[in-house]
Amino acid sequence: MSHTSNAADNLQISYTLSFPEAQAHYVEVEMDISGIHQPFIDLKMPVWTPGSYLVREYAKNVESLTAWNGSTPVSARKINKNTWHVMPAGASSVKVKYRVYCFEISVRTSFVNVAHGFISSAGTFLYPAGMLTNSSTIHIKPYKGWDKVSTSLDMVGSDPFTVHAPNYDILYDSPIEVGNQDVFGFDAAGVKYEVAMCLGGNYDKERLKKDLKKLVEKETEIFGENPNKRYVFIVHNYAKGGGGLEHLSSTVLGATRDAYATEAGYQRFLGLAAHEHFHLWNVKRLRPIALGPFNYDEENYTTDLWIAEGFTNYFDNLVIHRLGLYSTENYLATLCGDINLIENSPGNKIQPLYEASYDAWIKYYRPTENSANMSVSYYSKGSVAAMMLDLEIIQDSKCKYSLDDVMKYMYTEYYKVKKRGYTDDEFKQGLEKFAGKNLDEFYKKYIYGLDAVDYKKYLGYAGLELVDDRAGLNEPSLGITLVANINKPVVATVLRDGAAWVDGLNVNDEINAIDGQPFDPATSLIGKKVGDKINLTITRDGLPMNLRITLLKNTQVKYRIVSIAKPSAEQIAVHGKWLKQ
Structure with missing residues (x-):
């Protein structure tokens, strides 16, 4: 620097x-x-x-x-x-x-x-x-x-x-919006908040003010203070929008202009706001040591985006739950979305979590047709790691501490006292302080390694378990996804070790017929069995081809989180501490 x-x-x-x-x-x-x-x-x-x-x-x-x-x-x-x-x-x-x-x-x-x-x-x-x-x-x-x-x-x-x-x-951490945006504000946690709504939208201003204020105060509770004097939400409302980017004292959100009127759309927007606002602590102030001061000429590598983004991804929905806007069932379903995403990505068995963070510069923001096979999202898997650590800390401390305490301690210790970022080991030591034990094994398995997550153990602490709605099914699959929003069945992804992968069906192939009958992705495999050999007629690069493919078992999971039949008093206490409202 x-x-x-x-x-x-x-x-x-x-x-x-x-x-x-x-x-x-x-x-x-x-x-x-x-x-x-x-x-x-x-x-x-x-x-x-x-x-x-x-x-x-x-x-x-x-x-x-x-x-x-x-x-x-x-x-x-x-x-x-x-x-x-x-x-x-x-x-x-x-x-x-x-x-x-x-x-x-x-x-x-x-x-x-x-x-x-x-x-x-x-x-x-x-x-x-x-x-x-x-x-x-x-x-x-x-x-x-x-x-x-x-x-x-x-x-x-x-x-x-x-x-x-x-x-x-x-x-460079302060974007500027110029135009005719609808500007309104509120005070929360001793800070003046401004919301700049750009390009219209069917939002309810008073409801937004009320709920954003609650959101700000709920997140401030975790860290013990709100370090801003003023904070600005810049919201771009498009026909179809999404995404957000955090800044030191502001954020930019992409939203769907007409989605505020539905509960699902409104909750999605608040979840996005919760995520980016949480970053004003986690990343902007409590940060990996590599992320500031910045070198603006080249990549700034860190292995800790699973904390910076994954933990934020975990807390955003948890905060919405704590506000009473997600029922416990809704919250667990949202959490399960991350679990299903990870477990249905073959790259989960290829790329460790720390490496997903380090390679963000060349992989995460440059996805290809093969990304699902070779990489894992540090957002989703980092969120699941945060859940596991939260439950571990609650369990080991007999409900005295949670991941909230780690975040507050690390923010105070590194941002306020030491006035610098943390190293990998220092964040691990912060987690261990509240877990009351060494976490070498956890890091070896789940951060640096590729071990399958022991959901039974971690969810079990709270009297919960995973149920796979697809368990016991023996359905055949080609192991592909198709390009969305076009009329032709064109292959978008070939999943590692699936039938298409093994027998050579490629991305960009157009599937014309299966066993001589026109191909319909919804119905063409009905009546087929695992192990059946099928003839596919395809078009590849404008040329007709025939492929013989052996159908393999569909290995995709569809998990739900449910309560076990008779949770113990200890499990009920952990559940209550974890999902407090």
Whole structure:
């Protein structure tokens, strides 16, 4: 991590954002730098954004970069993929102008059209190399008709269109929404909360305020304090939307515009809000040691995303349950969703959990047709690991402690006292402190190893067990999934060790007929048995082919979590501690 040099101490940096061609998806940036004493300045664009672990090459969207001393152009040439070498020619100030193309809808990328401008800071603002601690001011000239700015950056004076960033780490962790968003707020846990609803939606504002306030206070209880003064939810409502990205004092959520009116849709939105808001502690402050200070030029590797994301994935639904919005049955069904996802992914037996975290940069955000066979989600499996550890701690401490206590202790010890991230071993020691025992075996089996999860043991602590609704069935299967939302049966995934895998049916093959009859995925295997040999007529790369395939047993599971017949007093106590409301 580069630190500010003495020459940088006097740099004054300001940006002006304008949208003269919003209809063509551009933001224009003017960067004013003064107080220059050095012969050159290298200006850099981050290649990734914190919270989304993929090198996205944001510089690819930058065009027409020029540098000026007043009305005189000065040299500004690109020296690598994300760096421009600016020669001020002795001038103490320069103005750098460039345009950024913004047309990727996601919570982590900028998007501009005539309706609104969403500025993802890491992909918009250049910074002087080695000067990440420099402050800057951003002035926004809105497109015609836009009248609001929503960001966690502080206003300069009383001008909502001028904001200040104390350093680049905070700037890159503070997205900016400009437009006509519906802005409302509430106070919770001593913090002022703002909600910026963009692009419409059938939400009930008063209900949202009430439930988001409860959510904030319930999560704050876990950690013992809310470290913000102000926090902003930026919500992009699309015809069909999803996803979220956490920031230090804000979050960006993607939502479905007309889904708020159904209970399922409303609960999904609150679950997403609970997840991203939980990150203001877990990841943004309580963090793996590799995740900050950041190197914006390359990958920042950690084996602990199963804690950073998996634990957050666990607590989001648990918090919704604690609010009384999920019944115990609903909560357990949601938890079972993660269990089924893991157990039906062949990659669960291939990729250990720590490796899934480490390889997020090349695997998780770049899924392929073979991802299910070679990798496991650190979100889902991390969530199940959190459940196991929570139940282990409750059991071993005789209901005195839970995973809540670990999170509060680690937040206090590492963020507040030591003021740094934790190592793998330090988080393990935090878990052991409350479990009251060594967790080497747990880590060996479930974090570094590929052992099958002992659900009977962990759920049994709470008087629960898994039931597989498919147990005892001996149904044949091709071991494939098909491409959704098209009329033709085209293979999307071939599952490891299934019939298609063994006998050579491929992804992108179109299945035309089975034993001479037109193929119907819903009915074509009715009456067939495990071990039957079938003839498939397919089209591969435009050419007809015939394949002979031996049908194998469908190994997919469909678990439910149910109560055992006669739980003991101890099991009832663990259940009560775990699923308290």
